[in-house]
Amino acid sequence: xxxxxxxxxxxxxxxxxxxxxxxxxxxxxxxxxxxxxxxxxxxxxxxxxxxxxxxxxxxxx
Numbered sequence: 001x002x003x004x005x006x007x008x009x010x011x012x013x014x015x016x017x018x019x020x021x022x023x024x025x026x027x028x029x030x031x032x033x034x035x036x037x038x039x040x041x042x043x044x045x046x047x048x049x050x051x052x053x054x055x056x057x058x059x060x061x
Contacts, residue, residue: 002014003020003021003024003037003039004039005024005039005040005041005044006038006039006040007040007041007044007048008041008043008044010041010043010044012024012039012041021039021041023042024039024040024041024042024045025039025040025045025052026038026039026040027039027040040052
């Protein structure tokens with residue numbers, strides 16, 4: 001499918017990462033054309049985990 005990390009631009013390899021990419025984080029965001037999925041690779045997820053957690057709604061805590 002070739003998902004792209006929204007932070008660093010890395011493109012997922014279906015053979016290596018799976019389809020959909022299994023270790024990647026997915027987030028559904030509202031866009032002009034309707035909802036879309038934003039992907040974040042494992043490396044960026046590890047680097048930015050505190051920032052990602054800070055954006056979660058209180059219901060997840």
